[in-house]
Amino acid sequence: MALKVPFRNLSKLNKLYYRRVRKKIKSLFEKEIYIWGEEVEAFEKEFAKYCGVEFCIGVGSGLKALTLIFMAYKALGIMKEGDEVIVPANTFIASILAISLNNLVPVLVEPELKTYLIDPESIERNITSKTKAILAVHLYGQTCEMDKIWDLAKAYNLKVIEDAAQAHGAFYKDKKAGALGDVAGFSFYPSKNLGALGDAGAVTTSDPELAKTVRSLANYGSPKPYVFKLRGLNARMDDFQAIILKEKLKDLDTYNEKRRKIAKFYLENLKNPLITVPYVRNWKEHVFHLFVIRCKEREGLKHYLEKKGVKTLIHYPIPPHKQLAYKEWNEKSYPITEEIHQTVLSLPLCPTMSLRQAQYVVKVVNSFST
């Protein structure tokens, strides 16, 4: 019997919140301040506490969060144009854009094939006298090997910046994403583990100077009204989004647990020799933003699943170094990254998914043959 399994179901999840936020949303209409008002302040407090850091700055998107971090380090004299930042070659383009938008140089390094996460050994091979930071991307919801990354950062005097856009609530040992580096950028794009009803993001850190600088840069570079100390952006969070996010934050751990349950079911029951399931490190609490398998016959598998009613997506089909936006890298070769982009397929996974749907996905994937 065929079931329809959507990749995710955001409306099913978000509908649950209408009743819970409608009073607050209604009260917004009575207010004078809609951006960086008291709702944003309240969310910032909650999210800082949740991550285990001193400061959270609510901003307009994940890309803005990451861009502001590099801008702030430049404003503080810790980085300057032409400095290098190490970043995994298989990340989402925004990680890399944040670096190059600041006229810093992204240095792409290979990930590990089995975890899809930046490989500490390839980091070390790529450190030069110009390297100033490592951008650790907790891709698909699993945290990077932070102990090894910190060893390198200390040895070479580098900043550790987290791209935590896919890792809300993920742990590395006893600490959460957002508190694992010097500073972190989050996205609350609707499909993320914690998602708004529009664009939003945050910067988390326990460094007071950095927090102050990010806050000022997100507000035209203005430390107080009509005084401009730096050349900044307008990258502030809306109170409307903060209301939604604060309410959804209460359920984030529950939803992450649901994601892990489905992932566990997949990991235990997917038995097709043509596919490789993701490698999960046992000391890290993965939050399965995505469940990404690999298959040499990816196109065939995707098509087969589609025909059987199972929606899948590819994260991501073209690696950053093969994109027109980075023409200068098009001839470079990153074999592991390229293999990942040629073979990955994300299976349906969201907190509203039923066990029956997961069983159906497993049955269909296991029945695929060439």
Ligand SMILES: *Cc1c(COP(=O)(O)O)cnc(C)c1O
């Ligand atoms: C979503 C995402 C971003 C960008 O966030 P936006 O809010 O869409 O700007 C950055 N990095 C990673 C790894 C992401 O998944």
